[in-house]
Amino acid sequence: MTNLAHKRMSAAEYLAFERASETKHQFFDGEVFAMAGGSYVHALVSNNVAAEIRSCLKGTPCQAVGSDLRVATPGGLYTYPDVTVHCGPPTFVDEQSDTLTNPRLLVEVLSPSTERYDRGRKFEQYRGIRSLTDYLIVSQGHASVDHFFRREADGAWLLMGYSGMEAQVSVDNLGIVLPLSEIYAGVDFSAAEPDPLPPLRPGATF
Incomplete structure (x- = not known):
């Protein structure tokens, strides 16, 4: 940026x-x-995630949309997540209906230039959204997803890490399972940009 x-x-x-x-x-x-602009692999992974989530959410009151939708946080960040899920009627900052305020799930596909921001300042802003229950950070350099989810009892955020094409991300708050084999379908990792930072350790709280 x-x-x-x-x-x-x-x-x-x-x-x-x-x-x-x-x-x-x-x-x-x-x-x-x-x-x-993003790379080809970034676009492919983003589209795969959105398509898989849409398929899993069929018949539910939740909708998944791509990166054309702007999201606003209570802390004043306006941004475009790679995938956004909302459940029930969407709410917006004004009558233009183009800036969502009540996402349930947000997804960011990592790029080398944005990884520290996606894991740091941006996640800090996302945690301020009261409706948000899940945040997925998806690598494009290898098959790996970090899943942050809100623990209901005390509101703390926990982390589960998934890696390998056989792994499946369980998003219990939405009742869906996302196979990494679908998230990375068609991806040639040799053409992907490398991840500059190692994944976070599962079990961490935020």
Whole structure:
């Protein structure tokens, strides 16, 4: 992401700017950040995840959408997750119906330039969304998914890690199972960008 320092503005100004823009930008704390395009593998994995989740959610009140939908956090981050799931009626920041505020599941497919941000500042912002129960961080360099999920008793977030094409991600809060063989269907890992950081240790709390 590139910071457009000269574009410092309010959230309302950002939305007006973004709705007129031909390219996507994230927004946080008065600053606008240009979003770079993803690689072929990034796009393929993102589409696989969205398709598999949609298939699993058939017949439920939940819907999965891709990266064209903007999401806003209570902390003021406006961003475009790779996959967003909401359940029941969607809620938006205004009548334009293009900035969701009540996601249940968010998915980010890692890129070398965004990994620290996706695991750090962005996840910190996502944890402030009261409706959110699950966050998936999906590698594009190898078959690996980190699943963060909210523990109901105390609200802490726990981590489960999955690796290998035989593994399956169990998203109990939505009653779905996502095989890594489907998430990575058609992926040539030799053409993928390497992951700069090792996966987090399962069992961690946040």
